[in-house]
Amino acid sequence: MFDTLWYSRKLRVWVAQIALMGSLAALIWWIGGNTAQNLTERGIRTGLDFLSRPARFPISETILHYSPEDSFLWAFIVGLANTLWLSALTILLATVLGLALALARLSAHPMLSRLAAGYVTVFRNIPLIVQLLFFYGVATSVFPPPREAWTPLPGIYLTLRGAYAPDLFLSSSGSWLLAAIALALILTLRIAWRWPTGKALLPLPARLCAAVALWLGASIAIWHLAGRPVRLEFPELNGLNFRGGQHLSPEFCAIILGLTLYTAAFVGEVIRGGVQAVSKGQWEGGRSLGLSERQIMFRIILPQALRIIIPPMTSQYLSTVKNTTLAVAVGYPELGLVVNTVINQTGQALESILIMLGVFLTISLSVSALMNWLNARVALVER
C-alpha cells in the first residue's frame, strides 16, 4: 500500500533495502566482534561444556527428579519443567475463573456483575509482581509456624512453610485397578444411556442412577477383594518440619494464586469481549426459537464467541508462560531462577541467558504457529 509512495524506481528501493540489510548485518557483526573481544580480553570462560558438569546446587522444589549430582543441563530442564507446570496449571485455573468472571459480568444480576467488574478493575491495574510479593507476604505472615499448625481437616496442616495434605500411595496393581474402574464407569453409563428405549424398564434418570449404583457396588467389592491396594500417607511433625504427605510450598502457593487471579481478570475480559461481539440477532433468534437464556448462552453464543476469542486468548496464554518468570521474585525455582543460579555458579552468563531466551522464543513462536493453524481451521468451518 505504501510502496507507491516510495520512490517509484525499483532499483533505488532495492539498493536502500540491501543497505538496510547490510547495516543490520553490520550491527550484528559489530556486537559479535565486541563480545568475542570482551570475552577473550577478560578471560571469561565460554562454551557449552559446562552443561555436562554436575550442578552441585540445590533446587528447592521440582516436578522432575533432581539431585545436586545431576548436570547443569538437567538443572535447566528441571527449571523448564517447573515453568511449564506452573503455566499449565495457571492457564487451567485462570480459564475456569475467567469464564466464571465473564459470565458474572454479563449476568443481569446487579450485585454480581458489579463485584466481577470491581475484581477485574483491581486485578488488572496492579502489576503482577506487586501482587505476587503481597501474596507471598501474606503466606509467610498470616499462617502459624509448623508446631502450631492449623488443621482445618484431619491430615491437612496449614503453616507458614506451606500446606501439607495426606498423600495417596498406589501400588502398581492399584493404579491399573483404578484405571479399570474408571473405564468401567464410562462403559456402564454408555450402556445405560444407549439402552433401547422400548426395552427399558425404567426411565432414563432412574436407569442412570441404577447403573451408577451397580458400578459403585461392584467397584467396592473388587477393591476389597484386591486387598485395597492404596494407602494414605499422612504428614507428620517430625523434628523441625512436617515430613511425608503432599506439600505445597508458600512460594508455589503465592505464585499460582497471584498468576491465576491476575490472568483470570484478563481472560474474563477476553471472553466477555468475545461474547459481546456476537451479534444481538443471535440472542433474538434464540429467544424466538423458545430457547432459555442459558441455552442460548451455552449452545449459541459461546461456540461462536470461541472463534473471536482464540487469537486474544492465545496471546493471553503466551503472556502467562512469559509471566511465570516473575516467580524469581518469590523464590519459586522456574527456569529464570535456575538460570540465575547457574550464572552464579559458572559465571557463564552469556550462554545461560541465551539458553533461557531461546527456550521462551521457541515456546512463543511454536504456540503462535499452532494457534494460527488452529485459527485458520476454525475460520474455515465458518459459513
Add this chain to the structure above:
Amino acid sequence: MTITARLAFLALPLATMMAANAGHTETTLETVRERDRLICGASQGTPGFGAPDDNGYWRGLDVETCRAVAVAVLDDKDAVDFVPLSGQQRIPALQTGEIDILPRTLTWTVQRDANGIDFTTPNYYEFTGFMMPKSLGIEKVEDMAGATVCVQTGSTTEIVVNDVSAKHQLDLQPVVFDNTSAARQAFFSGRCDALITDAGALASVRASMADRPDDYVIFPATEYVDALTPAVRHGDNQWADIVRWSIQTLIAAEAFGITQGNVDEMLNSDDPRIRRFLGTDPGNGTALGLSDDFAYRIVKALGNYGEVFERNVGMGSPLKLDRGYNALFNQGGLMFPLAFQ
C-alpha cells in the same frame, strides 16, 4: 530526503561505532582518573560491611576498602560511587567494567579466579555459618536434620548447604531466593529454620534485623575458613596491584602500629620500613603508578585495619564481632602484611 542522504543517515551511527571500536582500550587507572570517581560494587545492604546509613552515606568494612583505593588514586575518600548489585549481577558487572572493584562478599575460589576476575588480597576471613533461633535448641550442624534453610542465590553457600546435607545425611530443605533481603526476611518471618551465609554477614543480619538479637545463635557450617577477597577484572595487572597494595596498606599500618592519630608523627620515624611504607623514602608509590605518599594518605583518611574493623564490625559497632581470624598474625589471626619494599 534523497536515497543517498537516507543511506548516509543510516550509515553514520554505524561508522561512529566502528571508529569508537578502533580506539585503544584505556587502563582502569586512566578511566578512574578521567572520571574522577571510583565505582564500587556493593552488597544490597549488609550493615557493618556495606550499607547506606540514614543519610545515604555508605558505611562498612568493605566500603572503607573501596574508600582506601579512592584515597590512593584520587586522594578523596568520598570520590566513590557505590552500585548495589544482586548475587547474579556482581561478577558480570565486574567483568564488563560497570564497576572498578568488587570488594568482598566474594569468596576466593578457583572457579571464579579462572573465569574473568582476579582476586587481590583478602580483607576478611570467615567461616560459613548457620543462624537459627535459640528456641529450637540446635547449636551444631549434626542436629539440623530436616531443617529448612533460607539460601540466597549467587553465593558459595548454595553448594555448602548441599555438601553439609550430604555429609551428615541431614536432608536439609533449601529455599532459594535471588535477593539477599528476601532471604533474610523469609528467615525472620519463620519461613525457614536456618539462614546460611558468611558468619560475619549473619552477625550483621542479627544485629540489624533481629527484633531481639540474643534470641539467635550462629554456628559454623563447615570446618573451613573462606578468604573473602576484593576482586578486580581480569587482565589489568596494574589496577590489581593498586587495589592489592591499598588493602595491604591498612593491614601493614596496623602491624607497624601506625594509626590515624599518630601517622603524622610516624613520618619522622627512623625505622626504614616505616619510612618506605609512608613514602618518606620514595619509591613504592611511583612503582604502582601512584604518588609516593599514598599509604600515608590512606592511613590519614581512614586509619589502619584494626581501626576500620573496630569502627564497622568490632566492639565499637552493633555487630560486636571479635577479631578472631582477622587479628594480625602475631595475635593469633591470619592477617599479615606483605613487605612494602
Add this chain to the structure above:
Amino acid sequence: MQSTVMTSPHLRRKSPLVLRIAKAFFGDLLGACLTLLSVGILLALVPAFKWAFIDAHWYVATPQGCFSGGACWAFIGSKLRLILFGLYPPEEQWRAALVVGVILIMVLLTAWPRLWGARLLALWAVGIALMLVLMAGGIAGLPPVPTSKWGGLPVTLLLATLSLGMAFPFAVILALARRGSLPIARAIAIFLIEIVRGLPLVGLLFVAAILLPLFLPADWTIDKLGRTLAALTIFAAAYLAEVVRGGLQGLPSGQIEAAQALGIPYWKTVWHIVLPQAIQKVIPPLTNTAIVMVKNTSLVLIVGVFDMLSAARSAATDPAWPAPSKEAYLFVAAIYLVICYGISLYSRHLEAGINARNRS
C-alpha cells in the same frame, strides 16, 4: 406489542423500589443463588476490611504499637520518604518531588486532545530534558546526584514515560515497514517485532543488566538505569508497533493515493496524513499499552533497579516494625491502581468522545 413498549417504562417507574430490588435479587431461583453468592463473597471480604480499616493503626508513638491488631498504616507514614524517593539525598529531595510534579503536568497536558501535535512533542522534549537535569544535577548550581541514588516514584514514572516516548518513533518505523511492501524491510520488521514479543520482559532485562556491557566496546559504559530503560524501550517498541500497525490497517488507501497524486513526499504524507488518522483509530489499545508499560516498570526490581516497589520492599525489612510487607505492598499497589485506572478511565472518556463524533 406497541402498547407494551409504551407502557413498560411507565410501569417500571410506578413499581415500588423494594419490589424492584426484590425482583432483581430474588427474581428466580438462579437470581437468588447469585445473590447468596455475592453476599457470601462480600462477607468473606469483611475480615480483610476489618484488618485494613477498623483494627488498623493509623498513628502509633513507637513501632511497638503495631505489634497487635490490624494493618499498620503508621509504618507507611514513617517510611513514606524512602518508598517515594528511595535513597535520593534528603536535602535534594525537592528536586525528585518536582520531577514527579513535572511528569504529572506533562501527562495532564497530553491528555488534552486540543494540544496534540508537534508542539506537544517539543514540550515533551523540553520536559524530559528538564526532568533529567533536575534528577541528575551537576549544572545550574544543583549538586550532582548519581543514578545509583535515584529511587522510588520518580524512577518508576521516568522509566514509564521515557520508555514509551522513546519507543514510539521506533514503533512507527517498524509498523510502516511491516505494512509496506518492501520485502526485506518487512522481513526485518517482522523478525524484530516477533522476537521481542516472544521473549519475557524479565529475559530482556537480564540481557540489559548482565549481557549488554559485553556487547559493547570495553570503554563504553552505560549505567544500569540506562540499560534497563533500553530494555523497556525495545519491549515497548515491539508492542506499540503492533498497535500502530492495527491503525494503519484500518486506513483507506485512497487517502495515500491522493497524497501521492498531489506529489506530497512520503514522510510528509506519513506525518500529516497517515499517522494522525492511524493513531486516532488506535487510542484505546495505545492507552492499554501505556498501562501495560507502567505496570511493567515494576519488573526492574528483578535486576535490582531501585524503583518504587524495590524501595517498598527494602522499607519493609526494617526490623523495628512487625513484618509490615503487606502494608508496604498494598500501598504501592494503590499507587499503581490509581495511575493505571486513571489512564483507563481517560481512555474510555476519549473513546466515548470519538464514538459520539463518529455517530453525529
